[in-house]
Amino acid sequence: MSDVKTVFGSLANYQKGGVAIIDDDPKNYVFSNVFEVADKSKPYERVAVGKNFQYVIECIRAEGTSPWYACAHDEFALVMDGKVEVRLVKPTDPLMPADKEGAIKLMGDPKGKKMGRVVAGRGHMTLLPKGSAYQFHADKPSVVTIQTIKGDVTIERWAEICQTNS
């Protein structure tokens, strides 16, 4: 039997690496850790941990049931720790302009047709399809990253989450 050990991180057990500077500014590397960010976040804050022009990777501490969100373009949720249920609804009427970028938070339950649900564990990626409304639920604190575009719900607090000194 193989004695190989693949190391993953979790909320309960993560170690950060870091930037050792030779001739540069550590802030240029925007270095953070998704488990640490989730560890220090409130449930369902969507904290940007990566940004490339308008595109972002958001990090979420999934705990309990989230608000409902909607988005005009595809997004993808990757579970990094724990187990998360994604519930999907096709709204009766569009919830935003087709060119709206990023997710929006809905003020209540969306009216529409149930599309289905996905129960995702560590390493599982789920499509959050364009034009749908979605909600997360996690019985235990879990960590999810979302490939998306910066929007109304994206929180940027780089100075708090990133390495600033070598």
Next chain:
Amino acid sequence: MSAQTAYSVDASQPDNYYGYRSFKKGKFAFRRDEYFVHIDWPKGSHTLPADAFLRALQRDVAWNFFYGTVNFDSVFGTLNHYGTVDMFCGTFNDAYKEGGLDYMETYKSEDLMTTFKAILDDWTNAGYDPFAAPEETKMAFGRKDGDNKKAIERLRVTANRMVGIPGDTPPRTDAMGYPVNRQFADVEQDKPEVYPEPGFEKEVAGFNLFAYLSRSDVTWNPSVCSVVKESLYCPTSEEFTLPVEHGNDRVEWFMQMSDEIVWVVKDKETGRPRARVTCKPGDICAMPADIRHQGFSPKRSMLLVWENASNEIPKLINEGKAPVVPVKF
């Protein structure tokens, strides 16, 4: 029927002793022996190990010259202009520049690619796989001994929306010829529970990305797994050394999903060391647009490479209209 330009390859007859062909492209000349590749250009010559050259050449071919600069080592490489490509010696090396030994030629991308593919085919022997980790392949060295077209002609996986959506790129399985790699033998192979309502089977979808990566048969070869407009998730499995020093023409992001990679970061133009970045599981960091980087992965690891594929970015950065770092704080 569309008209296609056929580009010629300037190749010699096989060498009587080593068995390899020599190649010319413009004023560059390439030849190999049992251990080394030798490159000559009007101002100088360069030598590098055959295995290092072939591993780098394999990536340059598979990535279609990739984003920005692909430095085979500190002297030789290519710079992609997306339609044309520069091939250079010493252009991004302080000492060569100061000594006046630097040299560059520009070609249509397909033209240089035709020659690169011919070199890769002729110089890759049976049993040697330039994409594989060193433990998983025969050596590159020795005299000419057959070929390995199956290994070098692998297609780069590109999902249109997401791996696992019906009609898109399928997850990897044993039956497809993708067994779990020896270094990921302990990675869970479970699947997300997917419960679509009737009519939504193509929109309610998920797959196990970590299992998908555990079955990758290549190293250091990002493949597109999910797409948000020009935002591309390009996860990849890494072991041993990134065979090139990748010079960014835009910001690139890395999220370490398993194990550990150390990145050695140098200045893109001069090659002067700037930083050493150690990434452990959950770490996420940017590679600025003015650096080159090379990764070292002691154990096979899972890395998410995140790219913004917009062709406008290199121009914006070159004109000073976009910063070389993604965030200022």
